Each structure stands twice: as structure tokens, then as C-alpha cells.
Amino acid sequence: QVQLQESGPGLVKPSQTLSLTCTVSDASITAKYYYWTWIRQPPGKGLEWLGYIDYSGNTVYSPSLKSRLSISRDTTKNQFTLQLISVTPEDTAEYWCTRDGEDERSGRYSFYDYWGQGTQVTVSS
Numbered sequence: 001q002v003q004l005q006e007s008g009p010g011l012v013k014p015s016q017t018l019s020l021t022c023t024v025s026d027a028s029i030t031a032k033y034y035y036w037t038w039i040r041q042p043p044g045k046g047l048e049w050l051g052y053i054d055y056s057g058n059t060v061y062s063p064s065l066k067s068r069l070s071i072s073r074d075t076t077k078n079q080f081t082l083q084l085i086s087v088t089p090e091d092t093a094e095y096w097c098t099r100d101g102e103d104e105r106s107g108r109y110s111f112y113d114y115w116g117q118g119t120q121v122t123v124s125s
Contacts, residue, residue, distance in 0.1 A: 002027040004097050004116035012091075012123050018084040022097030022116060029078055030055050034101035037112070038071065038082045040093040048093070053080050055101070087123045094118045 008020035022036070029036050037052040051061035053071045061069050065084070073080040084091060098115045102108065 002114040004114055006095060006097050006116040006119040008119060010120055010122060012087050012121060013125050014088055014123055015086055018087050018121060020082045020095055020119065021079050024078045029073055029080055030075055032104040034099050036080045037098050038095065039098060040095045042093040089123045092121060092123045094120050
């Protein structure tokens, strides 16, 4: 059973940088052909896809956040990390890490099949 676990601060001040880490168990973040993704949900709003880092380390970001967002990884720890700079109260949300992609051996594609439990982030002074 693949497990993902988010970690990071629950409270960030405006203009600071938000860093969240997702630790993955029972799956390798370098395994083909998976996309390790961050998604958030602001209070009272729908889910927002933020971006991913794929099995090769390539990244894709939401156009609306591209100037502030970066996703990186540490393959030795099997973790991937979100960094969002210059946060504002509008970045207050529940943040999840998840994955989707195609299993190299079976060819089966799974859409966001495993999720972390989520972490609440509040941006406030």
C-alpha cells in the first residue's frame, strides 16, 4: 500500500515562503511513469491542481502559480517538496500530495490513486 505523508508548518506569515514535504512509502518517486503532485483546496472553494514532479525530475506548474512555485525532490529520502514564495492569505488552504501515472510493468494508468492525509496551511500575521 503506497503511503504519502505531508509535513510542514501550519502557519506562515504573509510574504514568507511555504515549504511542504511529502514523504512517500512503498513506492519509489523515480518509478516510471508516475507524477508526484500537489493539490490544494482553499476554504469554501474547489480543488486546485498546483503542479507535479515526475519520475525523471521534470516539473510542470499551474500557470497561475508558476512564478511563485517550485517542486523539488530528494530521491535518497523518497520525498518531494513544494515551495511557494511570497505567500498571501489567498494561499490559505488544505494541501495534499498525491500521485497519478502509468505503471511501467502493467501499463495500468491510475488517476490520483493515493493521497496524503492533507495538511492545513494558514497564511496570517
